[in-house]
Amino acid sequence: GNSVTQMEGPVTLSEEAFLTINCTYTATGYPSLFWYVQYPGEGLQLLLKATKADDKGSNKGFEATYRKETTSFHLEKGSVQVSDSAVYFCALSDKPTGGSYIPTFGRGTSLIVHP
C-alpha cells in the first residue's frame, strides 16, 4: 500500500533560519505529492503540490521538488518567520487499480519559530 513518512517534530528554529522538513513516500502508482499546512485551531490548507517527477512546487517562499529516484518531496524555506509556526503534512494522492483517488497523509511535523 501507499505510505508517507515525514520527520518527527517539533522542529524549533529561530527567525530567518533555513528550514528543511523531510518527506519520503512509497506508492504503487505514479502519485501526485502535496504539502499541507495547519495553523493552530484551523483545518489543513494546501501549501504546494507537484504532479510529476522533477516538478518543483512553490508558494509563500516554501518549495519542494518531486524526486522520483529517491521517492522524496522535502519541504524547504530559506528564511522562516514566526508566522510560519504551524503543523506541516506531506501527502500523496494515487489512483489504485479501478479505484478512487484516496490521499495518504504523513503524521505531520510541528514547526515552532522563535523571534
Added chain:
Amino acid sequence: NAGVTQTPKFRVLKTGQSMTLLCAQDMNHEYMYWYRQDPGMGLRLIHYSVGEGTTAKGEVPDGYNVSRLKKQNFLLGLESAAPSQTSVYFCASNWRTAGLAGSTDTQYFGPGTRLTVL
C-alpha cells in the same frame, strides 16, 4: 463561496449518546471525506464518498456511519459515543479528475469539530 463548513464546532457528549456531524461544501465537488486527528497519529480516514448516494470505509470506520444523500452534504454519525472517539474531526472535499496521470486533486478542508466524549 463558503468552501467547506462543519457543524458544530465543539461538542461534549456522554458515553452512549449519539450525534451527527454535518459537512457542507459549495464547490460542487464529487469526493468528500471524514478524518479524525489525534495527537501523534496525524490524519486518519474514517469514511469517504465518491459521489451522491455512495459511501465507502476508510482506515478507521468502526463506530461511525455516514450518509451522502445530497452532493453538497456528507454526514458523520456516532450511534453510541465512546471516550476513544474523543478527537478533532475534519471534513474535506475535492474534484474528481479520473483518467489523468498525476491528478491535481487538492483537498479542501473544513475548520474541524472538536468532540469530547466523557
